[in-house]
Amino acid sequence: MATLSLRNLVKTYGDTQVLHGINLEIGSGEFVVLVGPSGCGKSTTLRMIAGLEEITAGEVHIAGRVVNNLEPKDRDIAMVFQNYAIYPHMSVRKNIGFGLRTAKISAKDKLGRLEEVAEILGLGELLDRKPSQLSGGQRQRVAIGRAMVRNPAAFLFDEPLSNLDAQLRTQMRLEIKKLHQRVGNTIVFVTHDQVEAMTMADRIVIMKDGHIQQVGSPLDVFYNPANMFVAQFIGAPSMNLMPGVWSNGAVSLDKGGLVPATGVKIRQGASVVLGLRPDDLRVTQEAGLFTGTVEVTEPLGSETLVHVSAGGQEIIAKAAGKHPPVLGSSVHLTASPDALHLFDKNTGEALL
Amino acid sequence: MRMADTPIQAPTQSLLADRTTGPRRSHGQYIRWVLLMFGGIVMVMPIAYMLATSFKYSFEVHTLSLIPQEPTLENYLFVLEDGRFYTWFGNSLFIATVTTLSNVLFDSLVGYALCKFRFPGRYIFFIAVLSTLMIPTEMLVIPWYLMSSTLGWLDTSWGIMFPGLMTAFGTFLMKQFFETVPDDFLEAARIDGLNELQIWWTVAMPLVKPALAALAIFVFLGNWTAFIWPLIVTTSQDMYTLPVGLTTFSDEVDVEWELIMTGAAISTIPTLIVFVIFQRFIIRGVVMAGLKG
Ligand SMILES: Nc1ncnc2c1ncn2[C@@H]1O[C@H](COP(=O)(O)OP(=O)(O)O)[C@@H](O)[C@H]1O
Numbered sequence: 014m015a016t017l018s019l020r021n022l023v024k025t026y027g028d029t030q031v032l033h034g035i036n037l038e039i040g041s042g043e044f045v046v047l048v049g050p051s052g053c054g055k056s057t058t059l060r061m062i063a064g065l066e067e068i069t070a071g072e073v074h075i076a077g078r079v080v081n082n083l084e085p086k087d088r089d090i091a092m093v094f095q096n097y098a099i100y101p102h103m104s105v106r107k108n109i110g111f112g113l114r115t116a117k118i119s120a121k122d123k124l125g126r127l128e129e130v131a132e133i134l135g136l137g138e139l140l141d142r143k144p145s146q147l148s149g150g151q152r153q154r155v156a157i158g159r160a161m162v163r164n165p166a167a168f169l170f171d172e173p174l175s176n177l178d179a180q181l182r183t184q185m186r187l188e189i190k191k192l193h194q195r196v197g198n199t200i201v202f203v204t205h206d207q208v209e210a211m212t213m214a215d216r217i218v219i220m221k222d223g224h225i226q227q228v229g230s231p232l233d234v235f236y237n238p239a240n241m242f243v244a245q246f247i248g249a250p251s252m253n254l255m256p257g258v259w260s261n262g263a264v265s266l267d268k269g270g271l272v273p274a275t276g277v278k279i280r281q282g283a284s285v286v287l288g289l290r291p292d293d294l295r296v297t298q299e300a301g302l303f304t305g306t307v308e309v310t311e312p313l314g315s316e317t318l319v320h321v322s323a324g325g326q327e328i329i330a331k332a333a334g335k336h337p338p339v340l341g342s343s344v345h346l347t348a349s350p351d352a353l354h355l356f357d358k359n360t361g362e363a364l365l
Numbered sequence: 366m367r368m369a370d371t372p373i374q375a376p377t378q379s380l381l382a383d384r385t386t387g388p389r390r391s392h393g394q395y396i397r398w399v400l401l402m403f404g405g406i407v408m409v410m411p412i413a414y415m416l417a418t419s420f421k422y423s424f425e426v427h428t429l430s431l432i433p434q435e436p437t438l439e440n441y442l443f444v445l446e447d448g449r450f451y452t453w454f455g456n457s458l459f460i461a462t463v464t465t466l467s468n469v470l471f472d473s474l475v476g477y478a479l480c481k482f483r484f485p486g487r488y489i490f491f492i493a494v495l496s497t498l499m500i501p502t503e504m505l506v507i508p509w510y511l512m513s514s515t516l517g518w519l520d521t522s523w524g525i526m527f528p529g530l531m532t533a534f535g536t537f538l539m540k541q542f543f544e545t546v547p548d549d550f551l552e553a554a555r556i557d558g559l560n561e562l563q564i565w566w567t568v569a570m571p572l573v574k575p576a577l578a579a580l581a582i583f584v585f586l587g588n589w590t591a592f593i594w595p596l597i598v599t600t601s602q603d604m605y606t607l608p609v610g611l612t613t614f615s616d617e618v619d620v621e622w623e624l625i626m627t628g629a630a631i632s633t634i635p636t637l638i639v640f641v642i643f644q645r646f647i648i649r650g651v652v653m654a655g656l657k658g
Pocket residue numbers: 026031049050051052053054055056057058
């Protein structure tokens with residue numbers, strides 16, 4: 014277990030800068046998820062922590078010491094890769110034991126460690142198999158096992174669940190979270206999947222184009238997104254965003270409609286973007302904020318996504334699963350005032 | 366007994382069905398078989414004549430018959446009683462084995478470095494390696510000879526071997542194969558504390574075994590059958606390789622085909638052994654080499 018801190022981390026490849034000063038403090042035993050669209054620099058950040066990528070500028074601290082110039086093996090970290098990186102020509106036992114090859118402990122202790130890890134991960138029966146004889150989930154467990162035997166200061170995961178099918182992904186998500194609760198090591202986990210990020214993280218770091226957009230707990234980034242990007246990225250389906258102009262305590266939407274929004278300190282006539290999560294919109298028969306016709310419904314069982322066309326803009330709302338509004342019918346949408354998000358149209362920063 | 370009826374019924378039906386629904390496909394198949402058989406015969410004939418001739422007396426050598434009228438083992442006895450044959454066989458075996466090991470080791474080292482490391486001049490270096498593939502052996506033997514003579518390597522094993530200890534082809538083949546080894550594997554090993562040589566040896570090499578096997582076969586066969594360079598660089602009969610030595614069975618007046626063919630027949634034995642050992646890899650290796658090369 015160890016703290017980990019990134020100070021002003023910069024990475025350039027030739028002339029292109031891919032990380033623009035990443036600052037992040039990670040507490041001991043914390044589970045931090047880096048999330049963002051593909052190409053935003055998550056892997057690069059992780060690989061710089063691991064020592065697989067040279068640090069252009071800035072510092073990486075692990076357990077209080079600067080590791081910029083240390084080899085990966087001397088940084089006391091372990092990494093789990095997307096394609097597992099377990100060696101096809103070695104048995105499960107050898108693969109897991111591989112992490113201990115260079116460890117300076119007795120053979121008996123090594124065996125003990127190996128067995129303990131195999132036990133925790135439920136791999137005891139499979140130790141003599143080759144990776145080709147394992148399922149995707151089992152392979153990923155072997156990869157995690159290899160990282161675990163060394164009992165490193167921090168685990169780094171780079172999209173470890175992306176190659177698994179949806180059901181297995183959900184299951185492994187839970188397993189990794191349980192594992193963290195059990196062993197308590199510091200974890201930095203990279204994913205492009207916001208659901209993974211929300212469900213696993215103690216803290217989420219949302220990145221875009223080599224910049225950190227927001228750092229916060231899952232609920233924090235969901236309910237108080239710092240900007241429009243975070244608001245859209247977190248939560249599915251995405252937040253409805255509607256541009257408009259603010260004046261006299263209300264937003265007059267470009268495509269029609271007036272939505273009261275008080276408590277903001279901006280100048281009259283400022284261009285803003287109004288945000289409303291589908292979850293916060295209720296479909297009613299009484300008059301509400303918006304009126305429109307139901308264009309499409311997507312039943313998900315417990316709820317139904319309703320796409321409403323209101324004055325030229327499409328708004329998504331969640332309705333009850335059992336008796337969703339009829340296609341083509343006219344409906345009203347309402348939301349409680351505190352569900353409202355307001356962003357500066359030019360900077361994208363949250364105003365409310 | 367009870368179960369006998371049903372399994373017989375089923376295949377008959379499916380065969381009939383095949384024949385009625387797809388006559389064109391089976392015509393195509395016959396043509397393919399005939400072509401393949403023809404190709405097979407073309408390939409096998411020289412070997413068949415080699416074997417046939419090795420069992421013939423010299424008077425019969427110039428008849429086309431594949432079956433000797435008076436089969437004899439005398440040629441074999443003659444060749445095997447000639448002490449020089451063992452010397453040449455040993456020379457060839459030594460040279461082909463050392464060259465093969467050297468290629469497997471060094472071609473893959475260089476191929477690995479070219480594939481997995483970024484360093485200045487990497488591209489130029491690779492092009493330089495590749496461009497040597499375009500120079501035929503015939504053009505190289507004179508510089509090799511001059512070099513050997515200056516360095517005192519004429520008529521030595523080292524003199525025979527040195528041009529082939531590494532090959533551009535092998536380097537290229539290995540580089541292409543190492544592309545199939547994901548970088549993640551190497552990085553995982555790096556994090557686990559292995560140094561670069563250990564990573565190459567314990568992680569990368571086992572993953573390209575098919576390529577190594579194919580390379581080993583190519584190099585072994587190439588050196589086992591090499592003729593021009595060993596002929597030029599050796600002068601004493603003790604240093605001859607087998608293909609060179611076999612030519613001593615012919616002189617200006619007379620070529621003793623039955624003895625040459627007997628020697629050739631015996632000399633195929635090691636190549637057969639190499640094939641048997643590596644056969645399960647070679648198909649894949651050749652296919653890959655064809656694909657990537
Ligand atoms: N070796 C490289 N050379 C040049 N550009 C690279 C290299 N590796 C990554 N990049 C670029 O850096 C950016 C960040 O990549 P990465 O960290 O892999 O993103 P992701 O968030 O998807 O993991 C991308 O735009 C990518 O194109």
